[in-house]
Amino acid sequence: MTDLSDAVNALTKPSRTKVIRDDNTTVTVHHDPLLAQLEQAVTSAIGNGGGGGSATGSVLNDEALYRLTVIRTQLGDWCRLVNVKHDRQDAVQSLRRWHVAFLGGTGEADFYVKALRGWAYTIVELLDPPKTVPLAGACPVCKAVNWVGPDDTLRASPVAVMYDHANPYRSVRAMCRVETCDAEWVGADSVEELVEEMSEADHG
Structure with missing residues (x-):
């Protein structure tokens, strides 16, 4: 028990x-x-x-x-x-x-x-929902540039970084919010690499 x-x-x-x-x-x-x-x-x-x-x-x-x-x-x-x-x-x-x-x-x-x-x-x-920071650009996995929000509206920036207020470094992760994509990046190192990859793609 x-x-x-x-x-x-x-x-x-x-x-x-x-x-x-x-x-x-x-x-x-x-x-x-x-x-x-x-x-x-x-x-x-x-x-x-x-x-x-x-x-x-x-x-x-x-x-x-x-x-x-x-x-x-x-x-x-x-x-x-x-x-x-x-x-x-x-x-x-x-x-x-x-x-x-x-x-x-x-x-x-x-x-x-x-x-x-x-x-x-x-x-x-x-x-106490996690803090969410959208990342500009397409998802590196599914290549989508839009996602459908909770209110059924089409939104940009499907990939978002999330972290808890109490311990942002240890809790940081990112995920693609496209329903058919299960891409997820866990940990500060993975998220940092993701941000660099998406930034290069967005400016390249």
Whole structure:
């Protein structure tokens, strides 16, 4: 049940990350549990009238509310199956109660581990998406110069570099966003070579 406990802890325990600042010094940032962060995002949106201060904020708030509703509904079903109280206003405590009760039974954990990991991934992607920097030019692999965005519009620069804010150097990677292309470059060295190759092709 270690995998299940790890998956529950990832959603219900506070975390810390080290952020590299512009002067190359690091600072430790403390984060609330992921489920609490999602609830806070929704509560903040409601407190501000539900719409956020911009179009982007509105989309984030709507998506956060939808994801929280899905999680609360599924968690409520799980709690009923093991006869524990489900508090719709406190997903962290509800998940912890469910976890304790589930460990006392004989159920298989694989389904729940997969679901919980999916929740964590979705919350992180929603609240702290990676930084994306498009690269001008065609993809070196599929040769495409355009890609179809999430809103179904045709866009230029199919290849993009992505990195996480907390650790840009270690997390940097690039990928082609054309649906039929699975090209990906992982690591700073690979991305640097890609940028040089695309820059030479763009100016050659």
